[in-house]
Amino acid sequence: MTSLKPTAPASSDGPGSSAPRLSPLGWVRWAWRILTSMRTALILLFLLALGAIPGSLLPQRGVSIEQVQNYFFENPDLAPWLDRFFLFDVYSSPWYAAIYLLLFVSLTGCVLPRALAHYRLMRARPPKTPRRLDRMPYSATFSTDATPDEVLTQARPLLKGYRIEADTDSLSAEAGYLRETGNVLFHLALLALLVALAIGSFFGYRGNMLLVEGDSFANTLPSYDAFHPGHAVDPDAIEPFWLRLDDFEAAFVQDGSFSGQADSFSADVTYREAPGEVEQTHVLKVNHPLQVDGAQVYLLGHGYAPSFKVTDSRGDVVLDQPVPFLFRDTFTFTSDGVVKVPDSAPEQLGFTGVFLPSAATAESGDLVSDFPEARNPRVVLKGFVGDLGLDSGDSQSVYQLYAERMTQVGESPAMAPGDTWELPDGAGTIEFTGVSDYISLQVASNPSRVPALVSAIAAVVGLLGTLFVQPRRVWVRARPGADGRTVVEVAGLVKTEGAASLARFHELASGLNQRLR
Template sequence: MTPPRTSATPRLAPAVNLAAPARLSPLGWARWAWRTLTSMRTALILLFLLAMGAIPGSMLPQRVVSTEQVQNYYGDHPDLAPWLDRFYLFDVYSSPWYAAIYLLLFVSLTGCVLPRAAAHYRAMRARPPRTPRNLGRMPYSATFSTRASPEQVLAQARTVLTGYRIDGDGESVAAEKGYLRESGNVVFHLALLALLVSLAAGSFVGYRGNMLVVEGDGFANTLPSYDAFYPGSAVDAGDLEPFSFTLEEFQADFIEDGNLTGQAASFAAELTYRASPESPERDHRLEVNRPLSAGGAQIYLLGHGYAPTFRVTGPDGDVVFDQPVPFIPREERNFTSDGVVKVPDTAPEQLGFTGVFLPSATENAQGELVSEFPEPRKPVVTLTGFTGDLGLNSGASQSVYQLDTEDMKEIGDSPRLSPGDSWELPGGSTVTFTGVSDYISMQVNSDPTRVPVLLSASTIVLGLLATLFVRPRRLWIRARTGEDGRTVVQVGGLDKTGNVGSTTEFHRLSLRLRDRVRTR
């Protein structure tokens, strides 16, 4: 037999609404972006990015500190340096990407901290939380009975809870303490915001400048005196403090024994300065950690080097050049230095020289000339001469530390020149190495926002200390008449930070309250 045929009615699945969710309007996207930007998570991420962005500024030479070190880096890494420069890694703190992080962090903190400060202000003015129904569930709880009335117990509780904000109803007292922790948190972030504002204001109204000053020369705080100048957006030439100084003497001491041989032990420059043309002349010993303050500006000693002095005489015997020329150290262990000498006042063609200066010259095992110590014990200069057009009248700016030899012809290498030695050039000119002087590299920093920055940084520390060491805690005391006519007192305590030290404090307060009501 064939089985009977059966038929089943298929079940239909419940209808599902597959309508697409509503899209956000432009205003909705703007609100979402603002909430995301002003969240504490975003502020922390931006603060981390700001710290990460500062790492290249501490590892790589920066133009605002020393253009010479940047040039040395170009010489040591000719392939890598241009790529780093494309990403502003030699000008980190003035780069567009660092400024973008800085601005976003400022906006994020503003949108995050100000509402939080307002909420904390309202919380400080509000009453302590109402007494929970079951105090036995608190992290700390205690119960005892007394013959004193509930009113007497609550009155004594108010005297015991000194330092607490107290509120209560007819049968309980609510107390709270430690609001300074959240206050410190808010103060920390507000001070951080003030620090960002102060630093930003300093970049507008302040300026920095770098220069080299040879021993015996002077400096006046004018734009042409700087080798590199970085003014704020609101600074012009008339805003420079009218100070001046003269480098009278420079002293450098080097370690002579042990593994640190050749390293600097101390740098010191003796200056005479005037804070203004009308001010009396004063003396100052400029050291690495002892800047000169003049007219509101700070003058810092960054480093030092050597400036060989050359005298160039023409074929007719006239002196056409006689001055020291700063050479830039290619390495700071023994101060082997490179420099350029430009002599434009010669005819029919101008003269130019690239040179190497060795403070304590000697020959190594390969017969190469090297410097064995940074102090000028046996100074030697070697020059390579060029003749032609220096390009000084082309209108294009030139570095005093580079020689453009495109329109010049090489005339050969000099012998090893010690102080007093001369090199006769083809054509009758003579170059004489007459001696060597010290020079110092310096930075002038004028920042009218130094005091606000200091106050903001100090406030940050104070706010952080309050956040770390203040413990917010709450205590409730309830007093009710029991079935036996005695007053049952319940105590409950809560430390919002989970610190076990508060349990001891709560227990001590409970014992003090019990002793007071029992003695009545």
């Protein structure tokens, strides 16, 4: 008895051979196919949206540098680690730019060939009538005394909106090309949106600053607290406008469960579009920016700037101005700030302070603020004497006091406007002279705003076409029957799921039957 054993097919490359290895060009082609696949584009789009989540949860330097600094104050251990991963600069971070560029390349390689293929398909004729129409998802057959030519002639008006291809005994019609057109339009618009955002990032700029009531701002680089220009932007050639904050009003809900919540913010500003131009006025509100010379000035937030008058040990007034304090929360507007007095003698003075806009005594006996409006303003200061470190060459934040070379000399009582605190050992005095409002502004210039808007609208239009247009094909065949009458076959095919188009095919068949009676 002979046993049969399965044997592997012989390899043409001889024993011990393996599959051929890809050449470097083959690896490049393989990587390109993977990168330009629709699956990769969707994954990158998801990663882009996922990467934007930290930008919405954490304060961003490009929006409000004050909130970022406040986050560092409140989270001194966590904030430096988050900063290492650019989570306070998400949209300008290297990893976000990498996802953005990969998505751009992926969409380009995926959408353009698809658009060309769709263009060729739109120019092609509808497919010929199949031999077996009864195998289609919808099919109907009936007999009529009309001739085959009369049947096809009566069928044409019912196929209005279809592209029709006539054969000897049948009509082939196709409609719903706008579905794929909408799909291509959506992806092309998404690609155009990415291009517009890139152009705006390259040729635009944005900057942030604080402006106290009564102060003015000129659109020059030294006037900004933070400035983020595009690579093609010359900071010396930006729009030369000027504005002044005349008045700021913040309204808060006074009563009820929403007491203390913000109701409205408005800032009255005076501006000139260029030196020598006529002054104009504008009411600046949230989501109601000032349009000036191609740039937009946005109102981002507000806070309080207590005013101080500092006299040194020699009796000289070395500081007399408001100092912006950063609020801890928007419900009470309890704010922290730093007062630096580098011109005092014989030693420099520094103060850290807590500002309470509506001071009240809590049940624990502590002084707190119970409302964000400046109803009963109080400030508590800690005084330091020594070297502020401003001459060391190291950069310093105006909202931090570097007290390594300073000695704390005491803490003031709760000071109301007009109160003066005399520092120990005759080091000087500091007077709390009043409170002003300040606003945080962002100036943004983006030449691609209109193209980005048009791209977004086109994407929505394309998406609507994809959702609501159904591609479908219809065939009508008319042949002489064995009994001398004409046998009419109507069939329909829907490329997407849904019973609505099948019912439309039935209406077409019924309408044709009615016409032929």
